[in-house]
Amino acid sequence: MGARTLWTLYRRxxxxxxxxxxxxxxxxxxxMVHGEWVLSALEGHGxxxxxxxDVHVLIYSHSHGLAVxxxxxxxxxxxxxxxxxxxxxxxxxxxxxxxxxxxxxxFTRIVGAFGDGYDLRLDALFEFxxxxxxDGLTPIIEGREATSRWTTNREATSQEGIxx
Numbered sequence: 785m786g787a788r789t790l791w792t793l794y795r796r797x798x799x800x801x802x803x804x805x806x807x808x809x810x811x812x813x814x815x816m817v818h819g820e821w822v823l824s825a826l827e828g829h830g831x832x833x834x835x836x837x838d839v840h841v842l843i844y845s846h847s848h849g850l851a852v853x854x855x856x857x858x859x860x861x862x863x864x865x866x867x868x869x870x871x872x873x874x875x876x877x878x879x880x881x882x883x884x885x886x887x888x889x890x891f892t893r894i895v896g897a898f899g900d901g902y903d904l905r906l907d908a909l910f911e912f913x914x915x916x917x918x919d920g921l922t923p924i925i926e927g928r929e930a931t932s933r934w935t936t937n938r939e940a941t942s943q944e945g946i947x948x
Contacts, residue, residue, distance in 0.1 A: 786818060786844075787844075790818070790844065794848075795851075795854065798854035802855050806841060806845055819844075822840050826839055829926065831925065839925065843917065843918075846917055847910070850910050854906065879895070
């Protein structure tokens with residue numbers, strides 16, 4: 785799958801995710817090869833060109849969006865001299881104070897249920913998000929979507945000049 789290929793590339797070269805936003809794509813031959821591969825896989829499912837390209841951008845964005853944090857973490861560790869675990873440990877008193885303040889009951893309940901704390905694992909989060917994204921897109925790609933909230937929302941917001 786193309787998203788996993790991108791994720792592997794970003795894991796090897798975290799700086800790549802910092803090169804450009806999706807709103808200003810870089811016209812590079814190797815990126816075009818990847819885009820061509822994904823678009824070719826999506827063709828033939830009856831999607832109109834806008835929907836097809838939207839699916840491509842969503843899948844790309846999932847990989848890219850999480851990958852941005854790989855380089856940011858490396859930069860933060862270099863700047864502070866602390867690993868992510870050390871940084872979180874140094875913030876424990878503030879988090880404890882916030883939890884005990886009573887202002888954030890959902891946060892307090894959920895964080896309190898972790899026991900040993902929450903371990904942010906980007907690889908696992910990537911797979912979880914990709915599965916949810918692909919499961920949600922499957923009916924659209926397979927043509928089982930009669931009408932969708934996405935289409936309705938997109939048409940409504942386009943009329944208002946808002947991009948969904």
